[in-house]
Structures are given as C-alpha cells and as structure tokens.
Amino acid sequence: xxxxxxxxxxxxxxxxxxxxxxxxxxxxxxxxxxxxxxxxxxxxxxxxxxxxxxxxxxxxxxxxxxxxxxxxxxxxxxxxxxxxxxxxxxxxxxxxxxxxxxxxxxxxxxxxxxxxxxxxxxxxxxxxxxxxxxxxxxxxxxxxxxxxxxxxxxxxxxxxxxxxxxxxxxxxxxxxxxxxxxxxxxxxxxxxxxxxxxxxxxxxxxxxxxxxxxxxxxxxxxxxxxxxxxxxxxxxxxxxxxxxxxxxxxxxxxxxx
Numbered sequence: 001x002x003x004x005x006x007x008x009x010x011x012x013x014x015x016x017x018x019x020x021x022x023x024x025x026x027x028x029x030x031x032x033x034x035x036x037x038x039x040x041x042x043x044x045x046x047x048x049x050x051x052x053x054x055x056x057x058x059x060x061x062x063x064x065x066x067x068x069x070x071x072x073x074x075x076x077x078x079x080x081x082x083x084x085x086x087x088x089x090x091x092x093x094x095x096x097x098x099x100x101x102x103x104x105x106x107x108x109x110x111x112x113x114x115x116x117x118x119x120x121x122x123x124x125x126x127x128x129x130x131x132x133x134x135x136x137x138x139x140x141x142x143x144x145x146x147x148x149x150x151x152x153x154x155x156x157x158x159x160x161x162x163x164x165x166x167x168x169x170x171x172x173x174x175x176x177x178x179x180x181x182x183x184x185x186x187x188x189x190x191x192x193x194x195x196x197x198x199x200x201x202x203x204x205x206x207x208x209x210x211x212x213x214x215x216x217x218x219x220x221x222x223x224x225x226x227x228x229x230x231x232x233x234x235x236x237x238x239x240x241x242x243x244x245x246x247x248x249x250x251x252x253x254x255x256x257x
Contacts, residue, residue, distance in 0.1 A: 009088045016084055016097050020077055027070035032214060034063070057123050064115035064122075067206075071221040072111055072195065075166075075228050079191060080104055082169035083184075086177075099184040106188020110196050114203070122211060136211030140255035143208040147248025153201040154241030162198035163237065165191070166228050199224055205244075 084100040125131045130139050138146065153159055165172050172194075176187050202220060209216030223240070227233050 012088070012097050013081065013084055016100055017077075017081060020073060020080065024070060024073050027066050027073070030066050031063075031070055031217065034212075056126075057119060060119035060122050061116055063211075064118045065112050067217060068111040068115045069108060071203075071217060071224065072199070073108075074221065075225045076107060076191070076195065078229070079166070079169040079172065080107075083173060083187070086170075086173055087184075099181055102181045102184040103188040103191075106185040106190075107192040107195070108188075110189060110192025114196055114200065118203070118206075122207075125207070131207075136207065136213075137209075138207045140251055144248045144251035144255055146204055146208050147244050147251060149248075150201040150205055151241045151243070151245030151248055154237045154244065158197060159201075159237060160234060162194045163227065163233055165194040166198055167233055198227075 080100060080103065083103050084097060087099050122131070122136065125138060125142075130142055131137065137143070172191065173187070176190055177183070178186050202223070205220065206213070206216055209219075227236050230236065
C-alpha cells in the first residue's frame with residue numbers, strides 16, 4: 001500500500017508539473033501570436049468614446065494578465081511543487097494536487113490584480129500621450145525615471161525581504177503553513193504578495209522596452225527565474241540595480257539635452 005501511495009504521489013507531481021508547463025506554453029503561445037500582429041490602440045488611435053475606451057482597457061487587462069501568467073508561473077514552479085510535496089507528506093493520501101491548484105489560484109490572483117493596475121496605467125499613459133509607439137514605449141523622460149526607480153528598488157530592504165521569501169520555498173511553507181483549501185488560498189495570496197513585492201518595479205520596465213515586446217518579456221522572465229534560483233541573489237540584484245540606474249541616468253540626461 002505504501003508503494004502504491006508513493007507511486008500515486010509521484011504521478012500526481014508529474015501531472016502537476018506537466019500542467020504547469022502546458023499553461024505556461026499556452027500563455028507564451030498567445031503572446032507570440034498576438035504580440036507581433038495585434039493592433040493595440042495608442043496615442044492618436046485611442047478612441048474618444050467611453051465604450052471604446054473601456055474596450056481598450058479590457059483588451060489591455062487581458063494582455064497583461066496573460067503576460068503575468070507566462071512570465072511569473074515558471075519562476076514560481078519550485079514553490080508550487082514544494083507545496084505539493086509537503087501537502088502529500090502531511091495528508092498521506094492522493095488528491096493533494098487540488099490544494100496545490102488552490103495555492104496557484106491565490107498566487108495568480110495577486111498578479112492578476114497587478115495586471116489590472118498595469119492596464120489602467122497603460123490606459124492613463126495613452127490618454128496623456130506618454131506612450132510613443134504602437135509597441136507601447138513611454139517617452140524618454142518617463143522611461144529614464146522608470147529605469148532609475150527600478151534600479152534604486154533593487155537595493156531596498158523590501159526587495160531583499162521579498163526575494164528571500166521567494167527563494168526559500170521550504171522556509172516559507174514551514175512558517176506560513178495553514179491547513180485545508182482555505183489555508184492553501186491564503187498561502188498562495190501571501191506568496192503572490194511577496195513575489196509582486198519583489199518584482200513590481202522590474203515589471204514596469206515593460207513600459208520602457210515595449211509592452212508588446214516579446215524580447216523584453218522573455219528577458220524579464222529569465223531574470224526573475226535567475227534571481228530566484230541562482231546563488232548570490234543579492235549580488236545579482238545589486239549588479240542589475242547599478243546597471244538600471246546608470247542607464248536610467250543616461251536616458252534622463254539625453255532627454256534633458
């Protein structure tokens with residue numbers, strides 16, 4: 001019986017891992033299909049009516065939501081699979097993946113809330129004529145300010161505190177553990193909050209590189225993965241902080257003169 005249960009647990013972990021990969025692939029596939037061909041209203045293309053404006057906001061929200069799934073789910077996978085393994089060990093029965101998907105739902109709910117905020121920000125920038133191209137680049141002055149902000153945030157205590165939570169799945173789960181699906185949802189929400197707290201400033205750099213730029217999406221996604229999985233994360237954050245701040249200052253000076 002113990003061998004059978006072990007086999008069921010291994011199969012459950014494999015199916016969950018395959019499901020996570022499938023969701024991420026579908027999200028990236030959607031972005032690839034629409035990223036190069038989608039006609040995203042910008043500046044002069046922005047409709048003036050409330051209904052059309054709402055349609056643009058809904059479209060932007062959908063796009064940002066898919067981006068959050070595609071970019072953040074891969075780097076969260078170690079936490080999600082660790083949660084599944086611990087839940088299996090505690091429950092000693094099959095079906096632990098249900099609580100894992102509740103955890104995932106909580107995690108993604110926080111990022112989807114960020115997606116809504118980013119879409120509203122995009123809409124506001126469009127209304128203010130601060131987005132300069134169909135790919136969603138902000139003006140150089142605002143872009144430089146975002147770069148400097150993201151660079152400075154890399155040195156903050158909040159950044160490091162949130163990053164430490166994201167880098168240590170076992171430690172997070174041992175200190176945050178709650179029983180049942182309700183507990184899984186709360187843990188997912190809390191992990192999502194820590195992850196958003198760690199990455200929000202860098203995510204806003206999509207407005208610098210281009211909201212629909214697949215290169216920037218992939219680059220940031222890989223950076224988030226590296227920052228959470230590679231050793232010496234604090235050193236990585238500091239190096240990127242120096243680079244972002246330096247580039248931001250150069251962009252600001254160029255825009256000023």
